Amino acid sequence: MMPLDADTDISDDALMVLFANGEPQAAHLLAHRHTGRVLALAQRMLHDAAEAEDVAQDAMMRLWKIAPDWRQGEAKVSTWLYRVVSNLCTDRLRKRRGTGLDTVPEPQDDTPSVEARLISDDRVAAVRAAIATLPDRQRLAMTLRFLQEVPNPEIAAVMDISVDAVESLLARGKRALAEVLVKQQDSLGM
Amino acid sequence: MQEHDKNHDLDELDRLLAVAAAPNVPVNAALMDRVLADASAVQARQAKPLPAPASQVPLWTRITDVLGGWQCVSALTASVCVGLVVGFSAPDTVSAFIPGLVDGTLDTEFGDGAFYGADLLGEDDA
Numbered sequence A: 001m002m003p004l005d006a007d008t009d010i011s012d013d014a015l016m017v018l019f020a021n022g023e024p025q026a027a028h029l030l031a032h033r034h035t036g037r038v039l040a041l042a043q044r045m046l047h048d049a050a051e052a053e054d055v056a057q058d059a060m061m062r063l064w065k066i067a068p069d070w071r072q073g074e075a076k077v078s079t080w081l082y083r084v085v086s087n088l089c090t091d092r093l094r095k096r097r098g099t100g101l102d103t104v105p106e107p108q109d110d111t112p113s114v115e116a117r118l119i120s121d122d123r124v125a126a127v128r129a130a131i132a133t134l135p136d137r138q139r140l141a142m143t144l145r146f147l148q149e150v151p152n153p154e155i156a157a158v159m160d161i162s163v164d165a166v167e168s169l170l171a172r173g174k175r176a177l178a179e180v181l182v183k184q185q186d187s188l189g190m
Numbered sequence B: 001m002q003e004h005d006k007n008h009d010l011d012e013l014d015r016l017l018a019v020a021a022a023p024n025v026p027v028n029a030a031l032m033d034r035v036l037a038d039a040s041a042v043q044a045r046q047a048k049p050l051p052a053p054a055s056q057v058p059l060w061t062r063i064t065d066v067l068g069g070w071q072c073v074s075a076l077t078a079s080v081c082v083g084l085v086v087g088f089s090a091p092d093t094v095s096a097f098i099p100g101l102v103d104g105t106l107d108t109e110f111g112d113g114a115f116y117g118a119d120l121l122g123e124d125d126a
Helices: A012-020 A024-046 A049-069 A077-099 A120-131 A136-147 A152-159 A163-188 B002-020 B029-046 B059-067 B070-088 B091-097 B117-121
Strands: B107-110 B113-116
Touching: A012 A024, A012 A049, A012 A077, A012 B029, A024 A049, A024 A077, A024 A136, A024 B029, A049 A077, A049 B029, A077 A136, A077 A152, A120 A136, A120 A163, A120 B002, A136 A152, A136 A163, A136 B002, A152 A163, A163 B002, B059 B070
Parallel strands: none
Antiparallel strands: B107 B113
16 A cells, blocks of 8 residues: 655545554554644644643543544534533533542742743743633633634534634634733733 | 633633643553554454355355255256257157047047047038
C-alpha cells in the first residue's frame, strides 16, 4: 500500500475510511492531527493534566470504534471529537461536584508570580485562568471560540444549540471575562 | 468616558484572546503511544475475516449435496431406471402378463353384463 506522508492533504473522512480498512498509517495521521486539540480542550475544561489525558485517550478510542460506521460528509471529525470531549468533561465535572471538595484535585495554578506578572505572557495566562472561572457552558463556548479557534457554526454543532445561542453565550462570556479581568487589572498591570 | 473605557477593555480583551489562542497542545509520547496502541487493537478486532479458500470438495460430492445427499441420488437413479424399463418394454410383454387384452378376446364379465377386450379398446362389435 502507498505510504502516507505526514503532510498529506488526505481529508479526515478519507482517513476514517482507510482506518476502517485496516490501514495503520491512517491511525497515525488522525492521532497526530487531533490528539493535541482534544487534549487542549480537556485540559481547559478539567484543569487536571492526568484526567485530561484520560479523556483525550477515551475520545480517540471512541473515534477508532466509530470508524467503520463513519458517515462521510455528515460531521467533521474535529466537531465530533470536541462534542465527545465536552460530554466526557461535563460528566467528570458533575461527578466532582457530587464527591465533595476534599476529593477534587486542586486546579493548576495559573496565577503568575509577582515578578512574572510584568511579563506579557502572564496576561495571557490570566485570561486563560479567568475563562476557567466562567460557568460551564460559557467556559466551553469561550474555550472553543477563543482558545481552540473553532468557528461559531461548529461550536453550535458541538453544543447542540443554534448559532444565535452561541453568539449570546460568547457575548455574556466576554462581559463576564472583562469583569474578572478588570478586578485583577491592578495586580496584572493591564 | 465610561463607555470609552469599556470599549477599550473589550478591545484589550480581544487582543489578549487572540494571543491566548492555542488550538493544539504538545502531546507527550506516552499518551500518543497509548492512543496508537488503542487504534491497533481496535483495527485488529475490526479486521474483516479473510475469504475462505476455494472449495476443495470434489464436483461429484457438491452435486450430490445439491440433490439432497446420496440417499436421494440413489432413489432418483432407481426411479429413472424403472421409468426407462417401462418406457422401452415391447407391448407383447404386457400381453404375456394379461393374455387376450391386445387381440380383444379377453373375457371380462362382471355380474349381469359382459364385454370383451375389444370394447375396452374401442373396436366395433360388427
